[in-house]
Amino acid sequence: MVEIRLHGRGGQGAVTSAELIAVAAISQGDYAQAFPSFGPERRGAPVQAFARIDKNPIRSREKIYEPDVILVLDPTLPKIVNITQGLKPSGIAILNSNLPEPELRKLLHNFQGKIAVVDATKIAIEELGLPITNTTMLGAFLKATGLVSLEAIEQAITARFGRLAEKNIKALKRAIDETKIY
Amino acid sequence: MTKKFAKEVSIAVAEAVAQCKVDVISAYPITPQTHIVEHLAELVNNGELDAEYIPVESEHAAMSACIGAAATGARTFTSTSAQGLLLMYETLFIASGMRLPIVMALVNRSVSAPISIWNDHSDVMSMRDAGWIHFFAENGQQAVDLIYHAYKVAEKTLLPVAVNIDGFILSHVVEPVTFLDQNLLDKYLPPLKIKYKLDPKNPITIGAIGVPEIYTEAKKAQDEALKASYKIILQAWKDFEKLTGRKYLPVETYQMEDAEVAIVIMGSLAENAMNAVDILRAKGKKVGVVRIRLWRPFPTKDFLKAIGKVKTLCVVDRAVSHGATGGPVGIEVRSALYQSNKRPRVLNLIAGLSGRDVTKEDFVEIFEKTFETLTKKPTTPYEIYGVKE
Numbered sequence: 355m356v357e358i359r360l361h362g363r364g365g366q367g368a369v370t371s372a373e374l375i376a377v378a379a380i381s382q383g384d385y386a387q388a389f390p391s392f393g394p395e396r397r398g399a400p401v402q403a404f405a406r407i408d409k410n411p412i413r414s415r416e417k418i419y420e421p422d423v424i425l426v427l428d429p430t431l432p433k434i435v436n437i438t439q440g441l442k443p444s445g446i447a448i449l450n451s452n453l454p455e456p457e458l459r460k461l462l463h464n465f466q467g468k469i470a471v472v473d474a475t476k477i478a479i480e481e482l483g484l485p486i487t488n489t490t491m492l493g494a495f496l497k498a499t500g501l502v503s504l505e506a507i508e509q510a511i512t513a514r515f516g517r518l519a520e521k522n523i524k525a526l527k528r529a530i531d532e533t534k535i536y
Numbered sequence: 537m538t539k540k541f542a543k544e545v546s547i548a549v550a551e552a553v554a555q556c557k558v559d560v561i562s563a564y565p566i567t568p569q570t571h572i573v574e575h576l577a578e579l580v581n582n583g584e585l586d587a588e589y590i591p592v593e594s595e596h597a598a599m600s601a602c603i604g605a606a607a608t609g610a611r612t613f614t615s616t617s618a619q620g621l622l623l624m625y626e627t628l629f630i631a632s633g634m635r636l637p638i639v640m641a642l643v644n645r646s647v648s649a650p651i652s653i654w655n656d657h658s659d660v661m662s663m664r665d666a667g668w669i670h671f672f673a674e675n676g677q678q679a680v681d682l683i684y685h686a687y688k689v690a691e692k693t694l695l696p697v698a699v700n701i702d703g704f705i706l707s708h709v710v711e712p713v714t715f716l717d718q719n720l721l722d723k724y725l726p727p728l729k730i731k732y733k734l735d736p737k738n739p740i741t742i743g744a745i746g747v748p749e750i751y752t753e754a755k756k757a758q759d760e761a762l763k764a765s766y767k768i769i770l771q772a773w774k775d776f777e778k779l780t781g782r783k784y785l786p787v788e789t790y791q792m793e794d795a796e797v798a799i800v801i802m803g804s805l806a807e808n809a810m811n812a813v814d815i816l817r818a819k820g821k822k823v824g825v826v827r828i829r830l831w832r833p834f835p836t837k838d839f840l841k842a843i844g845k846v847k848t849l850c851v852v853d854r855a856v857s858h859g860a861t862g863g864p865v866g867i868e869v870r871s872a873l874y875q876s877n878k879r880p881r882v883l884n885l886i887a888g889l890s891g892r893d894v895t896k897e898d899f900v901e902i903f904e905k906t907f908e909t910l911t912k913k914p915t916t917p918y919e920i921y922g923v924k925e
Contacts, residue, residue, distance in 0.1 A: 373544075376710045380542035387711045392568075392654060392704040392891060413675075413807040415705045416895045 355408040356501060357418045361437050362427035365397040367488030371425065372403035374492060374514060378506035379407045387412050400435050407501055425495055426450060427487045429475060432461040443467055448494050448533075450474035450487050455536045470498035472533040481525035489515075489522035493529025504530070538780075540712035545676040546571035548713045549615075549641055549701065552683040554585045555721055556639075559610035559728075562590040562601035566620040567653045568703035569643040573615050595620040599627035599638075606636035607742055609733040611687065614638065617703060618645035618652075618659045625663070628696075632667030633758060634743045637690035637697075637728070640668075641683070644803065644854075645703040646890040654891025655703040657803065657854035660831075661864045667758060669697040669765055670831035672802045673706065676713045681782060684716060684725065688772040691728050693765040700831075702804040704891060720779050766833050786835035787842040788827045791817060795824030795844060797906045800851045800869055802828045805887075805894055809852070812899030823903050828865070836872045848881040850906040853918070854888050862918040881909050884918035892922065 358375065362368030369390040376388035384407055391402040404418045420440045425448045431437060438447060446468040451458055458469060472494045474487040481490070492507055507526070512519040543551070550572045553561075561580070563573040579585040588605075592598045595616050602612040616624060621642065631638050646652035647659055660670065669689060673679040679701045686697040701707050716724070732740060746754050766786070773784040790810045792798060799809045806827040816823045826842045826849070828835075843849060853863025861867060866884030873879065883906055888894040902921065 373542075373710050377542040380540055380712045385712060386542070387709050389704075389709040392708065412711070413810060414896075415702070415709075415804045415807050416893045419895070 355406055355412065356422045356499070357420070358405040358407070358423040358425060359418050359421040360403040360405070360425045360427065361431050361435060362401055362403070362488070363431070364395045364399050364401050365486075366427045367486055368401055368403040368427055370514070371427070371488040371492055372405040374489075374507065374510045375405045375407070375495065375502060377510040377513070378502040381509060382503055382506040384409060385412050387414070391417070400431060421445060423448065423495075423499060425491055427474070427491050432458075436463070438462050438465045441465065441467070446470060446498055448491065448498050450491055450494075452476065468498070469536045470494055470533050471536070472529045474529060477525050477528050477532065481528065482521050490525040490529045493526035494533040496526075497530045497533040498535060538714040540714055542710055543676065543713050544571065544708060544710050545679055545701065545713070546643075546707045547575050548676055548680050549683055550575035550579070551715065552680040553613050553639075553641075554579050555715060555718060556684065556687045556725060557611065557727075558587050558613045560588045560590065560602065560605035560612045561614065562592055562598045562605070562612070563614045563616065564592055564595045564598050564620060566595070566617050568645055568655075568707050569615045569617040569620070569641065571707070572641055572643070576613070595624040596627060599624045599631060602638045603627060603631050603634065603636055606631075606638050607634065607734045609728060609730045609735075611728045612638050613640070615641040615643065617643045618647050621659045622647065622662065628663050628666040628668065630743065631696045633754075635694040635758070635761065637687075637694055637730075639683070639686040639690055640696065640698045642698045642700050643703045643707045644700055652890040653703075655705055656889045656891070657700075657864075658856070658889075660698070660700050661855040661857065663698070664832070664864060667695070667762060668832060669693070669695055669762070669769070670700060671697065672700045672829055672831060674804045674806050674827065675706065676709065676711045677782070679706065680713050680715065681776065681780075681784070684721060685769075685772050685776060685784070687725050688775075689765065689769050692768045692772070693761060694730075695761060695765055700803060706804040716780065724775060724779060762833050766835065769830060784829060785838065786830035787838040788829055789842050790825040790827065792824035792826065792842060792844050794822050795846055796822040797848045797850065797903065797910070798824040798826050798843060798846045799899065799902065799906070800826045800828065800849050800865065802831060802865060803854065805852070805854070808894060808896045809899045811896035812903060815896065815900055816903055821903070821907075834868055834872065836875060839869070839872050840876045840878060843878065843880065846880050848883060848906050848909045850883040850885060850902060852894075852902065852921075853884065853886045856886055856889070856920070866918055881913065883909050883914045885921040886918060887921040889920075894922075898922065
């Protein structure tokens, strides 16, 4: 089972991202769960969402404390939230940032595992006209983990966003091209 | 293979209700139940569900509207949580006393104060004695299936049924579910036909005054009906198993065959308890889980059979019964044991109040605590688990 913890700010679509991951995984025949952190969420405040993917049915009703993957939608979060808390050493941190790798590692308390980085805010502003990075960061997620297929995620985005899907898919595909893995 | 849909459990529950072709939905929004009735309102508004959606000013009115509608022979649905259930309280007894087959999705949430929107079972335990049939779901598939069963059972027993779904940790999770094929469901759940109903062409009175000369008899009849519902529930589950292969039992077990100690629990946290069993079984520890699916009528015989020859039962309650001799499930278990010769020790913990996570690691610790009782009797009748000192 792969456990994914998403970090965002209220309004950036972390919960939607988690749901799209689960929807895509289930449509390709896997088992998955997605859920928000349950609380009085406010726009702009740090929020978390969670997803699990497995080849077998998933039996679990608890938050994710030791994720295999963290997906961070907002570039300012690593400074104020300990985003790598519990992240497995063999895990991967997928970040929205324009900083070079050594600076990112410092921000991540010298996390030694795999890091995937893309400037998702820039892509989202250029493609969507808004700094909402959830679908863009799914591109980085695809590139870094290969857990869900491009086809499955495209279908999930189309079902969810209707006429806005095209722009979001374009942003996602750009992120696949522009994500760097260290 | 039946197609799996990725659905938030609330939405899946709403779609199952719509599949049951309800005539009347009446509800008042309250977290964490809201998504269910929001989705039903949308289905009615879009013309996808041919039902009356009655928006009301309170949960008291929501249940009252269901009572009125059900008395005319309509298939009804409502859903609520916590404070909403408490505001509905008076009418819960009227629904059961008038023998109306209403179905409610009760999305379990803590009762205030302190104000809490998170999950535990303090709301449902307040209606323990209201004469409703109660099912508990552990996952999204069960939540969907139990809605189908609820209508089948309610309409055969003429008793209201509550399907308990843990708030957030179950209701708000997106997970794969399958829906029963509509043709199969229509056969499983034929249109509702009630013999005694409010009909201007054939006027009758229902819910009349119960003078001392007949109240006792009316209550006896109601109590017998609730007891007799047990067989109807079993039959509904057997019929469903024939259609889907999915088996439901009043009490379900996990690794109980040779278990020395076991956790007794209701609702979705059973999943974490089963994960703890896997961890401990890998180390050779003989542990198991007894999961109560049917809370009312309490399936005493099934329960006594399920516990096998355990030396200690750890009952994990999700609600406090203030001033009582245990948590609500703990009290029930002790009472059931006294009807048999089995005398395992009972450790009664109250855990997971207001949505505090009870992880598989917590359940491992709870099992370890339970093993300690093999040599040392519990010193208190019950204990609130995980209190920060």
